[in-house]
Amino acid sequence: MNVLRFSLALIFLSIVAIWQITQIPKSTLYDAIGASFVPKFAVGLFVFFVILYLYQSLTRKLPDIADDKNEKPLKNPISRIGYFSFGFLLFVLLVKPIGFILSGTLCGLGISKSFDTKISITSVIISFLIALSVWVLFSVILSVNLGPAFSFKIL
């Protein structure tokens, strides 16, 4: 991903937003401006500035950390993002079937791997302890409902 590709992704988002505007049904109730006026204005504003951004990305150098020699990523940035995303998505998918602590441990392993930590018994134990502490803090001490610590609905 570079600035140009990012601006094209924003253009795609603009198209989706415009499509969504066309899906707002007309109301039969009296309203001075209607339910679609402000969304149309917001999308119009977004499209205008996204086009300006695209124009700027074609005509001049826009900031991208990947071009900064002191800040640019070290090798394998995509695989690190991949580990992070995989860990997080496991959490999203498994938090209900296997409970907060095990899914949190898997998420922790993915994130620690994305920070170049090897998966080992130590990293499993640390991830498990972090997930356990968070569950105890929220669920037991602060009474926030995080569901069961462990669940076996998947079986």
Add this chain to the structure above:
Amino acid sequence: MSYFDQLINGFGNALTPSILIYGFAGCLAGTLVGVLPGIGPALTIALLLPLTFKAPAVAMFVLFAGIYYGGMYGGSTTAILLNTPGESASVVTALEGNKMAKRGLAGPALATAAIGSFVAGTIGTIALTFFAPIVVSVALTFGPAEYFSLMVLAAVSVTAVLGNSVVRGMTSLSLGLIIGLVGIDLQSGQPRFTFGGIMELLNGVEVVVAVVGLFAVGDALFLAWQGREKTKKTVIISPKNKWYNWMTKEDWKRSWKPWLRGSFYGFFIGALPTGGAEVPTLLSYYTEKKLSKKPEEFGKGAIEGVAGPEAANNAAAAGVLMPLLTLGIPTSATAAVLLSAFESYGIRPGPTLLTQQSTLVWTLIASLYIGNVILLILNYPLVGIWVKILKIPSQWLYVGVIIISSAGVYGAGRSSFDLALLFFFGLIGYFFRRFDFPAAPLIIGLILGPMAEQSLRQAMIIGMGEWTTFITRPISASILFIAFILFLSPFLIHFYSKRKKTR
């Protein structure tokens, strides 16, 4: 009952043991999150929002105020000892503070930051106490048209002033506006931006999910992408001498005027719809550089360069509360999250808040005075403990941040969809950070969008469908004119500076 009597009552409430414990916990948590890079007060308050169902409003707002003030205090510690500002407003403190620490003057730098924060926080709170009722009396004359114009001014000025580009700032703001409009329209019942009626989107996007995703998940994703955290050597410069021996007579002499000037900048700029602490800290830094008797020390570790910006930073925290409490308008990400905390209690901040919820408001203001004292006690002698916390390996720090963030979001509704949305906002946060888009306008747009739409529709109904209602009312017209000038100002400055160069 006069405002002074209500303030005294507020002190009576704030000093009860249970409220005091909340205040102390808030200050402690706030300082901790201020010290840790990547976790700010907005994120911490957002994570604690699910608790608003469990505790009384007064206790929670005292806790949140403690977190807010504590976050501002804590940010300076990492800026000085580690050259890593805990939050954006501490960037200027790092310029001189870390240089002082490298010269063996970490003690005086931390001391002038802590005492300056105390002085400025107290001055800011006094100013809030006296000016809030005045602003309220003006705001009571406002109708929907004036409110709409004020929201336009707040959104435009935040976008024009923060960040490096108006185009990127406005893109962020308009994306926030669109996200804020997701869900059922409350007046007509029409679904908007719900992709054919996805059930989870009908109630709109929770502010907590957006804030936590942008700041916590986005930051962690960005740092994972960079892969530099493990290679970074954490150079923490610990102060060697005892805490009570940190500032010399000369240091006091050089610090007290910057504290006062910084407080002035911080409160008054923070209280404007532009809000934020970034502008007053920068302004304070350059003023001190200009007025200093030893300007040659700037860039090498000048104590005035720490004292002034730190004071400005903390006074701005009180300033930002002014438009929030008196007008119901958030001008920073933290204020936006505080507003949604008010809403979760069914309280609408605005001119009537001071009369309808006077106990809450005056207890909150009283707790700010007490919080400043607690923070001075916490920060000054406990620096050693904060330094130890900074030694947590980054990979485990971010695992903790992400699991806590996910717990905060999941705990609010036990929805896997919200977690997926959290990751989506994390991706936005990553791209925003990588391509230098400011995140604060997105949050402000998300909060202000629905509020502005409501005011606009009310104003249009009152004005019989005439758009001129916004320019025929003098206050509304003046505010819109200022917003227009502010929007144009970056372009005009750019145009004139280019013209000057070509001459």
